[in-house]
Amino acid sequence: MSSSLYRLGLLMASLRWKVVGAWVALLVIIGGLAVGLGGTFSTEIEIPGTEGQEGIDVLANRFPEMGGTSGTLVLLAEDGTTVDDHQAEIDALMEDIAGVDGVAVAPSPFDELSPGTRTEDDTAIIAQFQMDGQTGTFPETSVEEIRQLVADAETPTLDTNLGGQVLQSAEIPFGAGEIIGVVVALIILAIVFRSLVPAFIPIITAIMGVGVSMLALVALSAGVSIPSVTTALGAMLGLAVGIDYALFILSRHRDQLARGEDVAESIGRALATSGSAVIFAGMTVVIALVGLFITGIPFLTVMGVAAAATVALSVVVALTMLPAIMGIMGERLRPRGIRRLMAQNGGVLPAEDPDAPSHGRVGRAWVRLVTRVPALTILVVILGVGTLAIPIKDLQLALPDQGTEPPGSSERVTYDLIAERFGPGYNGPLLVTADIINTTDPLGVVDELESDILALDNVREIQIATPNRGADLAVVVVIPEGGPTDQSTKDLVAELRGSAEAWEEDLSISDVTVTGATAVGIDVTDKLGAALLPFAIFVVGLSLLLLTMVFRSIWVPLKASVGYLFSVAAAFGVTSMVFEYGWFNGPLFVEINGPVVSFMPIMVMGVLFGLAMDYEVFLVSRMREEFVHTGDAKGAIEKGFVANAPVVTAAALIMVSVFAGFVTSGWFMLQPIAVALAVGVLVDAFVVRMTFVPAVLALLGKNAWWMPRWLGKILPPVDVEGEGLGAVLEHRRWTEEHGEHALRVQDVEVPLRGGHGRLGPLTGQVEPGRMLVVRSADDAARNTFLALVAGRLTPAAGILAVHDRLAPDDLGAIQARSPWIPAGTDVAARLAEIDVRSARRGLIVIESLADLTHAARTVDDTLVERIDALLEAGATLVVGSRADDPVEAERDLHRTLRDPRRLLALSVHRAAEPDPSGPSHRADDTAPEGALA
Structure with missing residues (x-):
């Protein structure tokens, strides 16, 4: 992936004005669609299949006078x-x-x-x-x-x-708080970059991503029911991750410019290294948000998919528009002092003064402090997070009602008047419906049902009890003693539903349901509560799998998942302090205390998972890189921390400022989510990743990086630090020295396809415009080599390059560029279908030499001329021969080709197995396997 990102960065920088123009045009087009389609967002939060929702649907069909808003x-x-x-x-x-x-x-x-x-x-x-x-x-x-x-x-x-x-309105109350959050993020960026100009770039790219995604949601809302909270959630996430992702890439670019690198080259390298981590980070957030589908709740799935699309778009903007802007800014992004030094030294940066003070003194002092007595640090973190988590026991969930509207608003004034003058139950009436079509005395049955309900606990009065016009459906409007979110009201709903079966039997009625907005809200809350544990298992299991692939370790993922749970616990605990206890209400502009919105826990868990994995990857991957190179476990912790902690610190502070800005909106649907995310990010970055993680790694020592060998073979490698970039740059230097080659193999080893053993080591190269005949009577050896160069197999070791694409990073591109003509196929017809222009960038692999010569002799007498034309145009053909020595078919080709020098031959044999009775050794593979040219 890093090699593809490197090329993408160079391409975006070269097409810089076109790329920026394309994004602006996309924004205008989608904005036009949003205005033209005139979509509106939904204020309804419903879950099909629940009793409350089924009752609402029945009323809409059979008692429309009571089924509407x-x-x-x-x-x-x-x-x-x-x-x-x-x-x-x-x-x-x-x-x-x-x-x-x-x-x-x-x-x-x-x-x-x-x-x-x-x-x-x-x-x-x-x-x-x-x-x-x-x-x-x-x-x-x-x-x-x-x-x-x-x-x-x-x-x-x-x-x-x-x-x-x-x-109920679908309008989103954006205000000054969100703008202040972005301004704070700008100030943090200016401090990080020590310059105002580069600080604006992440803000611009984040706003572009959010603008396109929000306008797309408006356009989609014309045909799809989208909850109104989705836009606010998407905007909050889009701004936060958009700024952070741009920060990671831009800070790498600035660091490289500060070391004197060329602008275009630095853009490519920044995308290949930090861009890889950004893709992984974005992927974890997207997977977690899309994973909300496992709750089985449609509106939550829509919210998750919409938020995931916003995050995905932020990643795309960071990988395309950001490098384009970096290309436009050019040398202006290089630190001013470095520019002066280079100007004074003929455009070259002089060698760094070894006596100059080192950077990262604060970070180095902190990591040494927390790793000095790691067990004590771990204990302090556990006690601190545990203290913050205690209020979770009092956290209550419910859907917001009009009692959560801002004080002074018409709906809030009316709500408070009803509670004060009439009683809180009048704000949350319950509707009991029953099918009475089988009764001969509808009015009498309704009266009996009314009397039975009135006798229950927590019932204040019966407001209405009446059959519909068709006398086949009864509706009893029950006023509870408590308000819509009181526990007594929840108990009453449970008691009404528990009595339904007895009423159906005693009164000869059927399909008794308890519905209404209050009952629907209780159903939604219960369903969300039931979905929380499965979703938590999904998220934690996913984090274990992803991080095991990234870090090739057992203990690092376990520690990361435990740290994530710490962050979630702290986030929920502080949210309970604010919204249940009323602490910090003034500074946070919180005006309502009570149950928080039902989907807060599950949404926060999904988002915080992705963000926590971001910080884990950015911080710990550098530690792993240092450990792999040096083998010094403790030194790797310090070096990795000092290198990446400043960027993670800035990213976390930006996240917190953006989330805090949305807290001040005063919108109760969003406030608890914003508070939980702000606290969760703060705790995760500074308490978990920068304190708990180094301490655990120090306590484990080298064991932190242990993974069973069998598991390492099963899990695919994941390159999030751009390790593959080194191979790309090495191949480019090799090409500059040796010229362009269609195929390069160096010390390549690969397991045999369809057999035991291996092939290799292979070393050699083939220039473009050549035909290589691969000889071997060993079908497994021959087929393995053909599959290897065609991108169908991954080399176990060594360098495999097809033109400028290297395995394993570009295996998909190699395969796409290498047409495969299997044995028994009409070779002439298949070659006629191949576009010469695309053939110049890869290889044409023909599995059987016999098929090729048969087609040239009996099917198409112009086939050799076509092959000559392909070779002349720079295409490269690799053909398999089922013999160890030259055969007549190969000699025919040599005689008939316009330039016989284009025909090359290679004999391949499987490597000798080690002798179990003696020391391990290899077969002499240097000839003829090693000589491809």
């Missing part, structure tokens, strides 16, 4: 009057509301059939109206028209207040 009016009589004194005004208001487009029914609260709830002193009354369908199915202007009617009806003696589900 509801609105609530609280009417207060002032100055010693009663609501009866204002009956005419209130009736007129309800008639006006009933005439609004999209309103299904708006009965007078003085109607004898459906009277409104009033206080004992007759100074306040509740009136209800019902919209036609759910939010989004009626005109948006209808709500504003109703607002205006309610406001106009207010008089000095009649106070009118509007609330209810009808006021």
Whole structure:
């Protein structure tokens, strides 16, 4: 991967203005689509298949007057009057509301059939109206028209207040806090780079990624139901990871420029090294977010996929637009002092003064402190995180209701008035529905059901109990004693559902359900709670697998997963402190205490997993690199920490500033998630990765990097530090010295295909425009060599290059560029299909020499001329011969080719097996295996 990223970086830098222009054009096009399609986001949070949702669907079909979005009016009589004194005004208001487009029914609260709830002193009354369908199915202007009617009806003696589900809005309250978060990130970047100009680049690329993804969501919302919180979550994540990913690549580029490297070369190398880590980091976040599908909750899956797409787009921007901008900025990104030094020395950076003070003194002092007595450090971290996690026991979850709206808003004022004047249960009525089609006395059955429900604990009153117009469905509106999120209300829902079976048997009714917004919210919370453990197992298991592949170790992934759980525990504990205990409410602009949004834990776990793995990879991969080179376990910890800790520190502070900016939005749906992520990142970066991790590694010593040999063979290698770049640069230097070659093998060994043993070591090269006949009566040896050069096998050792592509990093590209013509195939037809231009970049592999010569003699007498044309154009052919020596078919080719010197031959044999009775040795493979040219 690193070799492909290296070339990508060079390409993006060379096409810099075109790449930036393409991104701007994409932003404009998607923006046009978003405006033209006019999509809207959904405020409904539902889970198909739950009892509450099924009840809502039944009401929509069989009792539409009660199935739509509801609105609530609280009417207060002032100055010693009663609501009866204002009956005419209130009736007129309800008639006006009933005439609004999209309103299904708006009965007078003085109607004898459906009277409104009033206080004992007759100074306040509740009136209800019902919209036609759910939010989004009626005109948006209808709500504003109703607002205006309610406001106009207010008089000095009649106070009118509007609330209810009808006021739920899909608008996202972005404000100054988010901007401040980005400004803080800019300041941190300016400190890191010691310059303002490069500090703007990550901000620009992050905003580009977020802009494109958010506009795409707006366009998609015209045809797909997307929860409104998705945009805020996507924007928060997109900004945070977008800035961080750009920081990782740009900081590497600046470091290389500070060492005097060429601008274009540095861009390629930065992408090949830090770009590899960025791809892995982004992949972990994407996998964790997409993994939300295992919850089986549609709205959460949509949120996860949308957020994952935003993160993926941030990675693409970092790999394309960022190197293009770095190319545009050119020498201006090189530190000013380095530019002066190079200008004074003819464009070359002088050798570094060995007596100059070393960098990273603070980092070196810290890592030495935490590793001095590693067991003590580990104990302190465990106690500290454990203390932060204690409040988790009081963390309650629920879906937000209008009691979580900002104080002073119309919906919050109405909600508080209802709770104060009528009781909290009126803000969360429960609807009990029952199929009564089999009864002969619908009204009597409804009365009996009402009496039974009224006798239950935690029931304040029955507001309505009535059959529908067809007398086949009964609806009982139950007012609980407690509010929508109180435990007593949850207990009442459970008791109602537990009594359903007895009622069905005693009253000859069926399909009793408990529904309504409150019941649906309880169902959603329960379903999310049940999904938490499976998702946690998925995330932790995934982290173990990914990190085992990256670090080739058992203990490092285990330690990383434990550290991730520490971060999650601290995040949840602090969130409980803020939203349950009310601590730090003022500084954090938190105005509501109580249950936090139900999907906070599972969403935070998914996002924090990806971010935690980012920091683990960026910090520990450098330690592993040092250990592999030196074998000094303790020294590797210090060197790796000093090298990468500053960048991880800056990245974490940027993340925290962005998340903290979203905390100040005041939007209760997002605030707990933002607080948890900010705390989680802070703890993960500074407590876990920079304190706990070095201490554990120091305690384990060399054992930290141990992995069973059998497991190492099973797991595929993952290059996140750009280790493959060294091979690319070495091959480029080799090509400059020896010229371009179509095939280069150096000390290559490969297991035999379809047999025991191995092939090699092989060393040699083939120039473009040659035909290589591979001779061997050993089918396994011959087929192995053909598959190797065609990219179908991975070499176990050595260097394999096909033109500028190297295995194993570019194995896919080698395979794509190397057409394979198997034995028994019409060689003439297959060669006729091959494009000469593409053939120049790879090899054409023909499995059977006999098939080739047979086609030339009997099928197509121009075949040799076509082969000559391919060779003349620079294509390279590799042909298999089932003989150890030259055969007549090979001699025919030699005679008929326009330039016989283009024909080469190679005999391949499997390597000799070691003699078990004596010292290990190798067969003499230097000739003829070693001479490819």
